[in-house]
Amino acid sequence: MSHAVSAHSAGLVSCHDCSLVSRMATVSPGSVAHCPRCAAPLHSRKPDSMARTWALLIAAAILYVPANLLPVSTVIWLGQGSPDTILSGVKAFFADGDALVAILLFVASVFVPLLKLLVLTWLALSVNRRWMWRPRDRTRSYRLVSIIGRWSMLDIFVISLLVALVDLDAIATIEAGAGAVCFGAVVILTMFAAESFDARLMWDVVEEDR
Numbered sequence: 001m002s003h004a005v006s007a008h009s010a011g012l013v014s015c016h017d018c019s020l021v022s023r024m025a026t027v028s029p030g031s032v033a034h035c036p037r038c039a040a041p042l043h044s045r046k047p048d049s050m051a052r053t054w055a056l057l058i059a060a061a062i063l064y065v066p067a068n069l070l071p072v073s074t075v076i077w078l079g080q081g082s083p084d085t086i087l088s089g090v091k092a093f094f095a096d097g098d099a100l101v102a103i104l105l106f107v108a109s110v111f112v113p114l115l116k117l118l119v120l121t122w123l124a125l126s127v128n129r130r131w132m133w134r135p136r137d138r139t140r141s142y143r144l145v146s147i148i149g150r151w152s153m154l155d156i157f158v159i160s161l162l163v164a165l166v167d168l169d170a171i172a173t174i175e176a177g178a179g180a181v182c183f184g185a186v187v188i189l190t191m192f193a194a195e196s197f198d199a200r201l202m203w204d205v206v207e208e209d210r
């Protein structure tokens, strides 16, 4: 691998907002630098990246438990209803022969959120533990999680679709449960965690060790 010069090691910093590259040396230490073009504060790395990422990941991991254990919806069918968790919903769709809906619900609501949490935790650990292992593949994993992050609203979409489907039937009503609130929080916290993580930190570790 050829030795790459990062903007940070060359004393350059690019603006997060307008992408203008400035020289970091012109800024006196201790003061906050501002972009000469758009006046946004300049950071060569996202500020407090690891602390923020960990805080958001831990909060998301804690809420993942009630999101799966508490009822996300209560379908009231002719005045009678029992609360449904995500997994009991998956089971019910399977039992009804709607395997496709069951699989979609499981992948979007259980598997993908867990996968995002695990990958981000692994990437954050790799920076804290100063791993040298395959930074390129880890950067690819981060990019993948960010792309999935944009599709995170798929989970919310599935729930609203279910609500719409059930509401078509005049004799049934559906109420969102506490699990749905936790679930929404997991999706949003994970998205913020992915946004706070700075993939360049993985490369800083590799470059410093040279």
Ligand SMILES: [Zn+2]
Pocket: 015, 016, 017, 018, 019, 020, 035, 036, 037, 038, 039, 040
């Ligand atoms: Zn700027």
